Amino acid sequence: MGYYEVYCQLCGVSFNINRIRTRAEPRHAAWSDTQGPRDEWRFHTGSKYYNCPAEGKEACVAVDRKHSLPVTLGISTVNFTSPQFDTEFLPLSVPYKIDQDYEDYGREVIDKRKLGRDEYEHIAGPSCHQLDGYNGYNISVEEMLDCTTLQCLYAKSETWMPHAGDMYFEKESKYYLSGLSDHSSSGGWKQMFAPILHGKVQGSIDNDNNPWIDSEELQRDSGVAFHPACFELFRIVSQVTLGKVHTDGLVQLRNVCCDGSHSFSDWCEDVYNCREQCWLHLPGSEYLVANPVFIPGFRDICDDAIKVDADFDVQKSAFPERENGRSHAISADPFLQLPSELVQSVVSHLNSGEIATMRLVSRAFEHLPISLWHRLLCFEIPCIYEAWREDVIPYSWASQDVNVLQTLRKEVEEWELERHRKARDLAHDPELEAQFLATEPEIPPWHTELRLKELKENSLKVKKRLEPVALPHDKTNWYQLYSDIVRHWKDLKGLQNRERIWENLYEICGGIKGLDGNEDEELEVHGDNDIHDGRSR
Template structure:
């Protein structure tokens, strides 16, 4: 079978989104799509650039990527044992040095073995030789470990200066000759001995120019890595097993529902490659059947995939229109539409255009990968509309009064036949309440009677025209799952594993050499302090769950700021809001028709 892609069941966009960085961006701003490994450290390859149409006129480049091998680039061989440093170990403090001092301080203590007195048979020469050999072996092992720690400390103190990258403009005319020349130049730059020092050349990376044609990733000139955060993250709703039990981090609805939330994963493997894995393991579920369509199996055995941010938008709309977070209705709707393998649930034409064997990253459709909750630039628009002026009131006019110039007076005189001028201000405002923003703008041009309108009018327009701008009217706080990052969880798990191994090794040597102090030493040891991925996610989620203050906001400035900014994340939020709104409406209809049983 060929590659077969799974998409978000709520927004119809792939989890396997790629990004091609620009020359000005770091390496971690690039990642590859259509893969079965995590996105960290990957990139869109440039060795096939001649088939992508990019060249001098697109402004694209290539660069040869290198990597330092674990245990070679930052390690050293100690008595035949390969030693490697772990990323982030410096942050733990100089623990290795302290432990070296602890052990070295105890080396002067001599363990004496006295021959037992008795009938002469209790302390033979053979037994003494065995004891002496064991002492020598233990001392050598301990000395090897001390040497290892000294080398680790030295390597941690050694500054790591990466070599600057050299970007080569793509030369289509030279073709393969150009590509092979790149390799030779890069090898010459690094030197022949770099392989022995752990530096390896891993591939040619495509670097996006302003007019890059490559559809294997979105152009970094058109959307930032920050805007795309979370676009490769997936999560599932899975049916409970018979032995399901509540856990401390369950959402309120999980205990009474037939389904529960799994952990999260980064980029979805092809249907024919492997089952998607998640972290952390919740309710015993770390991998299993999950898809956006059913090939004929039992619906209850297949978990439903989605972006955590998309599920948050579902919870908002479900509470708003159905009065609760109707996950049961969502799964029943999913099951009723499960055989529609070929169609996208989204009405956005760019979604259908992007759906191919691999997701096609077309220019102009970058907003499909923009995070709809955590939107760079949105907070500054809210802040700019906030006012602390004591004289401010939403009843104030959004516009300055007309100056009484001669030309204005003539216009007013000519407009005395305008019937709207005879209406009281309250009635004029009642008229505009029934108009949209474009109609109001036209009316203001046609009649001076509508020149001054209250700021509060634009609050109503925001509620009506942009219901997806929930910061205006809702204090709903998104789940921490929407901000949790898979790479943070994996890095934290890796750091904890390395820390645990180091502590176990310390504990072993102390138990061997100074067992009498082991208990006190263990009491004084700090607990593992990781990056606190979950705590970081909670703080981020709380930061975007704040409702805009109604009385202290200039709603006209906010409306204008939103319209002018054209934020990609907000455009994607609008798209997802509309699509999920239709799903919620279908759930409502299914319930009215009695097709969803409680």
Template sequence: MGYSEIICQICGVTFAIARIRTPQEPPTAAWDNHGTTGGGFVMCWAPDEDDFDDENSDGNVSGGCMIAVRADRDHEDGDLLALSQHPEEEMYPEDMRGVSKQDRAKILKRLGDLEKKYCLEHVAGPECGAGDGYHGDRISVEEMRTCSTMQGLVAKPPNWEPEDGDEDFERSGQYFLSGLVDSITNVDGLYSESSYPKRHGCDNTLPVTRHRDIAEDRYHVDFYSIPIHPACLESFKRATLRRYDRVDVGAFIQWWEVDSDEKSPVPIEDEDVRAGRSQWWQHFQGSEYLAANPCFVPNLDKGFLPMAPHTAGHEELFSSLPSEIRSLIFNHLSLEDISNLLLASPLSNRPSQNELRRRLILEWPWLWEAWSKLEYSVWVGPTARDLRESVKPPGKQIIVSDTDVVNWGSVFRWITKQRSNGELKGLKNRQRIWKRCEEMLDIVDTLRKYAGIGEETPVLLDG
């Protein structure tokens, strides 16, 4: 059987995502499709003189890209054009047509000799079009740092016992969470890595994307797991909280067990996911947001600004209108119109801000900072390496403790502006994942209705 990548069963994106760093970034900012902590990188090969022939200028050249040597710098030719900003490595331009023939000959010889013993790394220039990884200028390490970290939902064995740190759905349902795995790629090669920490006696689960009985019959394993990104599970939790007024992880399990088939249980209606899904993930420009953590979104906290202090005697636009009339007016306006209206009257009274927040929640339910105080799971931010090395990952959860002090017009305008500039990629990914979760829950609602389960019956199936 050939190579086939493992995908998150909630967001539909592979765990085998690579990143190509820029010359300004350190070597740790690059990784290949074996994960963020595997120590790999997107490789390249040494060019030869024919690549820089004026009549053959389309050879091994690209938009300002570089070649980094992952080797010691101890060599005799100390006058070589080593351009790296990092003292532990040397770096050369991939396109050397602007380099003198004498220097170019030295560099090519050096690269050719090193290539026999060491690996050469492709480093992205401003116009890099390589599809082997996402361009470092287009998505940050902080946004991508957990894109290759997998967690498994594992079916409980008969002798399962609760442990400290279990979540409510683990205690009450039929599945529990494994530890984290940072490097997971190949389904058909039965590739697996020990998860960390070991939970409930399980530290080496096989991630499967097929129905339970198929997994048990085909792989003959004691533990198998449903592969997910921890942040995607948090997104699903909030989708159920919004719909059912409770967290219902069992809804995902029910969808997975009923809707799965021999190909994949994950629908691929997302245009960008469909375009990227192949035997190897296609890192095409514009789809970088698919690798961004939907929970920890860098700089999102800057949008949640407090209200300006009220100035006594200020005549506000809506202060004399009854709340019913104000609501009727807002119901006929878009979010942008409401925001602009409040901007024209910056000290608008509290009810007007409440109306805008209500509309934000209605039209942007995925902006859960506006309505939920549910804390993230401990699994969302770190990688397995972070846990092993007791490293505190960057980022913190945004919890709005008092919605009455937030300027919701500023929240809307700031998020809209940042997204129009290509920022807040994690929030864009969150919106996409939310839509997928809603589609899953639509299927679950139909299944439960068909099974005769009333809406008021609190049922947590397999979760």
């Protein structure tokens, strides 16, 4: 079948997302979809680099990585080594010369030189045209947090036993959560997980578009993969619309869609444009890979909107008194004749754009309560669940660092292999072998409970800073919050992505409800609002 990429079943985006760093960023800010160290961004001979600007301030450059030292892996939230910055940059003509020779003279001419070609790293300028990775000028490392992290649902075996660390919804489900993995292998084969949950070391993963998993046995062995952040949104939408975290329905919907008789979800146009055999990192599509839960900048906006002043009241006007300089024909304003209760009733049927217009034409709408914008926020941007949900703490796996977990797993595996090798060397003397196995620890001695706790806590500092916060109704300036979100919308890529995924999740939950035989019922949504696109941004 050849190479193909598995994508998140909840958002439609590949797990093999790459990033090209800028000159000002450390080496670990660039990564590719290799199964090896993710800092190794490599050229490929004959690749499509020629449109990149090579001169001036907008130029892309190259870095010689031949003598590089070990660097931090991928987009981890914890640095295992100090960040490395490059200061010597080469013109693109150096690595491109090998590309040009390849096109002019053929592969045999450059066979002796092509290995050296792999030592150069492409560094993005502001106008980089490379489509094999997102330009660091257009999206930050922090915004892309966990874009290559995946978790899966697998069918429980007959001997499956619950563990203390299982999520509450796993108990009654036919499926359980795996550990975390990083990037997807070609075709989703032999995906390695950490930690090992319920004995699941590795497994295969497939999407709804794979017609080859057409038997119950194949479907049981095939995992449904998703970003942990996307699953957190599914957890919320599923509880609201279906009354529970319907993992059984999610897997069942994937399975029935494999034969082409059902549609899983209609992804947005940007997803379809980028999702080729290898993901195309098209300019303008950066928001697709932004974390929709841990959103840089959004937590600050929420914190600023929470008021602790004793005299703060959401029923007070959101606006200061106007100056009396503006002439206004009071007698010509019919709304001024209405009692305030009726004015408020009128406002309750208007969207934000209509309210802004009414405030321009009538003084009856001059002072409106702050609480009004809570209604507008829930109606126009319902994916901001911080405004209406009491518990906004993400489920535990969304807050983990896949690089830490995978590193710990590999350290244990390497220790076990070395321990067994040493034991085999002593096999000629059973007494010595038994003594060695009795005294040599089964896990690395540095994997102490205290060290592991400190390592995991340090890895979660960034996510803790970006973690969603519940907004108390009576202590939030909803007008300020709404205004700040609208004002900074273009900068909040994660929130843009959340809104996109949110709509897909309602469609997915509708499909799950249809499998239960309730396709004619409308999905329950928060309050009396439906998903729509009525924002005035």
